[in-house]
Amino acid sequence: MTTTPTPALPPVQVFESGDAALRVVASSPDREANWAAVHGLAEWLDAGGPDGVHGAVPTYDSLLVEFDPGVTSARQVRAFVLLGLRQLEFTGAPARTPREFSVPVVYGGEYGPDLERVAEQQQLSVEEIIGLHTAKSYVIRCLGAPAGSPMMDGPDFPLAVPRLKDPRLSVPTGAVSVAGRQAVIAPAAAPGGWCVIGQTPLTVLDAEAEPLVPYVPGDTLRFHRIQPEEFATYAGRKLEAAR
Amino acid sequence: MSLIIQQPGNSVVTDLGRFRGPRFGLPVNGALDQFSARAANILAGNNDNAPLLEITALDFRMRATTDILIAVTGAPLHLTVGGRECQQWEPVSVRAGETVALRRINGGLRAYVAVHGSVEAPVLLGSCAPDTVVGFGLRLAEGTEVKTTRSVPPIRQPYFDLPLFRLGLTRPEFHSTAVVEVTDGPDVDEFGDTADLLYSTEYTVSGRSNHIGLRLGGALPERQSTTEVLSRGVPVGAIEVPSREELLVLHRGRGVTAGYPVLAVVTSRSLDVLAQARPGHKIRFRKTTVPEATAKHRAALRELETLRSTIATVFPLLGIGNQPGHTPLAPAAGT
Numbered sequence: 001m002t003t004t005p006t007p008a009l010p011p012v013q014v015f016e017s018g019d020a021a022l023r024v025v026a027s028s029p030d031r032e033a034n035w036a037a038v039h040g041l042a043e044w045l046d047a048g049g050p051d052g053v054h055g056a057v058p059t060y061d062s063l064l065v066e067f068d069p070g071v072t073s074a075r076q077v078r079a080f081v082l083l084g085l086r087q088l089e090f091t092g093a094p095a096r097t098p099r100e101f102s103v104p105v106v107y108g109g110e111y112g113p114d115l116e117r118v119a120e121q122q123q124l125s126v127e128e129i130i131g132l133h134t135a136k137s138y139v140i141r142c143l144g145a146p147a148g149s150p151m152m153d154g155p156d157f158p159l160a161v162p163r164l165k166d167p168r169l170s171v172p173t174g175a176v177s178v179a180g181r182q183a184v185i186a187p188a189a190a191p192g193g194w195c196v197i198g199q200t201p202l203t204v205l206d207a208e209a210e211p212l213v214p215y216v217p218g219d220t221l222r223f224h225r226i227q228p229e230e231f232a233t234y235a236g237r238k239l240e241a242a243r
Numbered sequence: 244m245s246l247i248i249q250q251p252g253n254s255v256v257t258d259l260g261r262f263r264g265p266r267f268g269l270p271v272n273g274a275l276d277q278f279s280a281r282a283a284n285i286l287a288g289n290n291d292n293a294p295l296l297e298i299t300a301l302d303f304r305m306r307a308t309t310d311i312l313i314a315v316t317g318a319p320l321h322l323t324v325g326g327r328e329c330q331q332w333e334p335v336s337v338r339a340g341e342t343v344a345l346r347r348i349n350g351g352l353r354a355y356v357a358v359h360g361s362v363e364a365p366v367l368l369g370s371c372a373p374d375t376v377v378g379f380g381l382r383l384a385e386g387t388e389v390k391t392t393r394s395v396p397p398i399r400q401p402y403f404d405l406p407l408f409r410l411g412l413t414r415p416e417f418h419s420t421a422v423v424e425v426t427d428g429p430d431v432d433e434f435g436d437t438a439d440l441l442y443s444t445e446y447t448v449s450g451r452s453n454h455i456g457l458r459l460g461g462a463l464p465e466r467q468s469t470t471e472v473l474s475r476g477v478p479v480g481a482i483e484v485p486s487r488e489e490l491l492v493l494h495r496g497r498g499v500t501a502g503y504p505v506l507a508v509v510t511s512r513s514l515d516v517l518a519q520a521r522p523g524h525k526i527r528f529r530k531t532t533v534p535e536a537t538a539k540h541r542a543a544l545r546e547l548e549t550l551r552s553t554i555a556t557v558f559p560l561l562g563i564g565n566q567p568g569h570t571p572l573a574p575a576a577g578t
Contacts, residue, residue, distance in 0.1 A: 015429035018508030019536035021478035023429045046266060055266040057476030057499055064476025064499075066265060069511055069537045070544045144474055145498025146376040148268030151474060182474075188376050207367060207379055211267045 009089045010034050014078050017064065022077055024063040034061035035141060037088065039217055044084045053077060058217065059142040059151070099219045099241035100137070103185065104226040104234050105176050105198040107133075111228065114164070114195035118178065122157050130225060132156055133197065137220045138183060146190035147205055148213035150221060154183045167193030174200045176223065187213055198223075201234035214239055244309045244394060246362065248387040249342065252301030256362060256381040256389065259292045261370035265499045271479060272372040272495050275454055275518035276353050277511075278415060278543055279317040283357035285551045286314030286334050288558050293361040294371045296383070298354045300521075303345040305389075307337045312359035312395040312563060318351025318519055319417060332414050334359075334554075334563075336397040350417035351519030359563065360393025375454075375496065398561050412550050415515065420445075420525040423513040426533050428482065430504035437464040441482070441490075441507060441528050449489060450522040454496035457517055458489040459526055464506055474500045480509035492517060510536035512543060 010028030017023045024041065026034035042058035045065060049055070052071030057064040067077050107130045108115040119126045138152035154161070161178045168191060171177070175186040177194035184194065187205035205212050215221070219241070226234070248254075259280065260273025274280030274297055281291040289295075296303075298317075315322050315331045322329045325341035331354075337343055345354055364371035364381045373380025383389070431438050446461035463484050477483075481493045483503040492509060494517065509517060510531060520526060 016426060016508075016533050017429050017478045017505065018426055018480050019510050019533050019540060020480075021476075021508070023475070042266070054262040054271075057265045059475045059500055060473040062473075062475040064265075064478060066262075066271075066478065069540050073537050074533045142474070142500070143266075143268035144500040145268060145270075147374075151500075188378070190376050205377065207377055210368060212269070212368075212377070213267070 008033075009085060010037050012037065012085055014081055016074060019069045019074065020067060022065045022067075022074060022081065024065065024081055026061050031061070037085075038063040039142075040088050040092075041081065041084050044088060045081075050076070050080055053080070059144070096218065098139075099215070101215055101219060101221045101239060102242045103176075103200050103202060103221060103223050103239065104230070105134075105200050105223045106226055106228050106231050107198040109228065111231075112176070112196055112198040114177075115197040118157075118161055118195050118197055121161065122159055124158070129157070129197065133178075133183075134223045134225055137222050140215050140217055140219050140221060142217050143213065144184070146186065147188040148211070149184050149187055150213070150215055152183045152221065154178050154181045161195055163193040164195065167191055168196075171196060172199065174202065174204065176200055199231075200239075201226075201231045202237055202239045204239050206238060214241065244391045246311075246358070246389040246391060247306045247308065248304075248383045248385060248389065249306055250302060250304040251383040251385055251387065252303040252345075253299040254303055254383040255297050255373045256294050256364040256383070257297045257372045258294050258370055259372075260495060261368050261372050261374070263368045264370070264374075265476070267368065268499055269368065269374060269377065270455075270496050270499060272374055272454070273370065274353075274355065274372075275495055276317055276351075276355070276415075276515045277518075278515045278547070279353070280355045280357075281547050282332065282412065282550065283314045283316040283355040284361075285547055285554060286316070286332065287312060287357035287359045288334075288554055288563060289357055289359065289361050291547070293357065294364045295358070295362070296356040296389075298345055298348070298356065300348055300352055302347070303354075304342055306342050307339060307391075309339050309391070309394040310396050311337050311391060311393075312398070313337055313343065314357050315345065315354060316357075317354035318348045320348045320354055321346045332412060334398070336395070338397055350419075352521050353518055358391050359395050360391060363390040363392070376498075395563055398563070413546060415519075417519055419521075419523075420527065421516050421520055422527050422529055423516055424510045424529050424531045424536060424539075425480075425482065425507040425513070426510065426531060426536060428505035428507045431506055433466050433468050433504045434464045434484075434506055435467040437467070438506060440464045442530060444527075446490060446526045446528075448520045448522050448524045448526060452520075452522065454494055456494055456497055457492045457520060459492060460489055463487065463490060466504055472502045472504060474502045477501045477503075477505060478508055480511075480514050481505045482507045482509065494518070511540045512536065
């Protein structure tokens with residue numbers, strides 16, 4: 001673990017969230033700085049949180065800290081969070097070398113039932129949508145519901161993608177979706193209102209492993225197109241870091 | 244040594260929850276009525292967090308292959324062992340071959356059965372709590388064999404007219420109109436004056452409620468701003484207004500992140516009340532503060548501690564030890 005030169009920490013607010021959680025929000029105009037602050041704080045809490053702190057859930061600019069109110073209290077955890085922030089200001093967020101993941105995707109058809117709808121809404125061709133989706137390397141911002149989904153800033157589409165009016169009751173495992181300005185892969189089948197544009201045959205979630213998903217926030221991910229007949233070739237393989 | 248499930252109803256093996264789950268994107272899950280689950284385990288001489296059975300709404304029957312000691316807590320119900328009527332909220336002896344039946348769960352929704360020495364279940368991230376999204380956990384079916392770890396010879400009551408245990412635990416009360424305490428959520432300001440509707444409305448529990456969340460019908464506070472919310476961690480107990488039809492109160496199976504503003508958060512104590520709310524039951528919300536909520540939670544834990552020390556005194560006198568094959572003492576007359 002190395003330390004980076006200390007950037008000024010963004011201003012941070014701590015909100016009560018019931019008797020067993022606090023919400024910490026970083027509120028600078030610099031989104032990267034907000035993200036680095038809440039993830040740095042989460043890592044610090046997970047490494048050495050005080051008794052009674054269950055853990056922290058960092059997302060984009062916010063962090064939910066959960067604790068056992070029988071052992072500690074909102075007041076104590078708040079003081080500990082502020083201590084952690086001072087520590088981070090001193091040492092900088094721990095820097096780790098991101099790993100990169102490569103994800104094969106079959107686009108459209110039964111694998112991506114919303115691909116044409118998204119193309120129409122963006123006023124682009126299906127090929128252009130696939131081109132934009134495979135063009136960039138995505139930073140995994142956080143793990144979301146369901147089951148450790150990699151939440152990423154979306155592809156460079158001209159417009160935000162509206163969510164489905166009628167969410168699906170079940171989106172299959174491996175579904176590759178977009179909504180708003182975000183992109184995601186579904187590690188497990190679950191209801192969902194995002195637009196499904198493709199599906200990966202790789203197994204993302206390994207319920208036997210710990211952690212259950214191979215990536216952590218800060219890792220990067222790239223999609224590449226495969227043909228429907230190649231789906232079976234990849235099926236059952238696990239998603240693993242390319243480097 | 245095992246329990247053979249004869250009539251599963253709607254039952255699982257669970258514990259207090261997967262507390263390391265949320266950081267990996269998994270909900271905490273675990274027993275929805277935490278007080279009843281802890282009490283069942285303590286009454287059975289186990290750790291609070293030992294795996295136990297959670298039975299929701301429907302009748303349940305199982306047979307023990309060896310002599311065991313159990314405790315049944317949670318919603319009021321009709322409990323029989325080998326056809327004999329038995330009490331909830333106290334240790335109960337079950338002989339090899341006898342059937343334990345839980346019938347007519349009423350008043351509340353969920354019952355807990357702890358077995359002395361606990362039961363075996365697969366573990367994920369330190370917990371056996373089922374996760375319906377990942378497809379993990381031990382859901383009971385007819386014929387499922389749940390392994391137990393300790394046999395306890397029947398406890399003999401030397402004085403027939405006296406109850407065997409006087410444990411002095413205040414049992415939770417179950418009403419069809421429940422008062423649920425909440426604290427202001429981090430986003431309460433986004434609802435403006437409409438937030439007050441939460442406290443002036445009587446809500447009705449919808450049939451679409453489950454371990455992920457309860458849906459409540461009634462007058463709905465309305466978000467005043469329309470800015471997009473980035474996904475963020477939401478606590479168990481978060482009250483949201485995702486649609487124009489219902490209030491959503493998240494419980495232990497909730498997805499860890501969401502993009503809806505949090506109007507209020509149900510206290511840890513009142514989450515147990517919601518765990519027992521049946522479809523059609525009425526809910527009223529009352530505002531409290533975090534320090535008060537914490538104090539109430541700790542008062543309940545102290546009560547459980549008292550119960551634990553009573554059990555720790557009584558069990559050795561009855562010969563219920565922690566070692567398998569421990570020989571029971573003679574009836575503890577005069578002690």
